[in-house]
Amino acid sequence: MxxxxxxxxxxxxxxxxxxxxxxxxxxxxxxxxxxxxxxxxxxxxxxxxxxxxxxxxxxxxVDGYRTRLTGLTAAEAEAVFLAGLPGPAAQLGLGSVLAAAELKLEAALPAELRRQARRVRERFHLDAPGWYREADEAPYLPAVASAVWRRRAVRVRYRRWDAPEVVERRLEPYGIVLKAGRWYVVAHAGGGAPRTYRISRILELHPLDEAFTPPADFDLATYWRTHTAELQERLWQGEAEIRISPPGLARLRELAPPAVAEAAEAGEEEHPGGWRRALIPIESLTHAESQLLALGAHVEVLHPPALRARLATTARSLAALYD
Missing domain, CATH: 1.10.10.10 (Winged helix-like DNA-binding domain superfamily/Winged helix DNA-binding domain)
Known part of the structure; x- marks a missing residue:
């Protein structure tokens, strides 16, 4: 040790x-x-x-001193090959670089470690995108990555969710994050703290020959943890009281965020039938309606009345459509 x-x-x-x-x-x-x-x-x-x-x-x-004691252990060699993500590397424009690096590393390994590294490739595959959706189409990802590497600002036209829908921004890109198949850039746009931009929503990008230096205390991993925690807190705008059956609860675990499924599981069980009465967090009435409709007759909304009315109206429309 x-x-x-x-x-x-x-x-x-x-x-x-x-x-x-x-x-x-x-x-x-x-x-x-x-x-x-x-x-x-x-x-x-x-x-x-x-x-x-x-x-x-x-x-x-002392200047000029270097050690040759850089040999990898078996676990370290496996971890290096497991960490290589060819899909994201290719999207960043680094696919051939990663392949060449892995070949050189493999050639430098002793025979036994080389065999173990190959077994990792044969037995593990990492797929970043979530189920039922394709990875983001982000044509400007290589340009953003280049700006991050070179510490150069960029000017972008960006499509937002809110009005005004299309805005222009001068960005100083600090770092890139891949989350569930979607690429984000953490960048400073002048004034205040850095913000997060989804790279697939960049409509135009022009590199600028303007260097920048991120704050000395900026750490990408720390920023992202804080950002996602704050986003999760802002996400839930209210609560809904529901009754849900065991099959509905199983389906909810597949469809809903963990916070929703955990709240439903924590509800009080009714008898007979195993239905549960629970309070679950919701983003909005519209979002909750679409989420709970997917459970069909395995869920009943008790409160708020507005959400219950929405589901009842949709159910009557569906019944009329298929009558």
Whole structure:
């Protein structure tokens, strides 16, 4: 365990340059005192690590020193090949690059690790889009990806959900996220915090020869977690009281977001028949109507009256249509 940590510390210094003891402790998930002990061990083993005190200081390797101790373990080799997503890579314009990198990596692996990596390809396939819908058509994705890599601004015409429907924006794209087959760019449009834009809704894009630098404290993964949590909180605009049968509950698990299915499952069970009475969150009356209609006679809306009336009207129209 300690040998692996010493190697990780050495590779961190080799790949990232000067790092403070606090930064190394955070990366390795150990205490600062442990970092100091590990650095002393590396120095004792002949690794040319030097430290500089004060502001802007830290630990670094002597210029020109590089280690060849970069061998992968079996688990690491499997993880690398499992992480390669050829579909998204191709959409980003990196399909051939990924294929070439995997070939080079495979050629560099010992025979046994090469066999294990091939088994990963044979036994696991990652499909990003959700069921019953195709992945986004995002023709400007490679251009957005290029702007992200090069840290260059872009000017776009963008189709929004609200009025005005089509707007022009100068964007500074910080990063790209693939979520359930849909591509999003997190970008700053001037004033306030960065926002999220769905790349398939970009109608035109013009690269600009204007460099930008994201804020030093911006972290894409942290932003996305916060953004999705806030979106989930804003999503639910009200509640509906329902009665739902066991087959309806099973169908709801397939069709509805987890929050809706979990709320229905938490409801009080009635006897006989196993029906449940529950309060479920809803986005809007229109959305709830379409969602609950899919359950047919396996659900009854008790409240609010407006939603119950909508379903009754639709049910009468369907009965008249098929009478």
């Amino acid at each position: 300690r040998a692996g940590r010493l190697l990780s510390l050495l590779l961190l210094l080799q790949n990232r340059g000067r790092l403070t003891a606090t930064e190394l402790a955070a990366e390795l998930e150990v205490s600062v005192r442990t970092v100091y002990r590990d650095v002393e061990s590396l120095i004792a083993a002949g690794v040319p690590v030097f430290g500089e005190p004060g502001h802007g200081g830290g630990f670094a390797l």
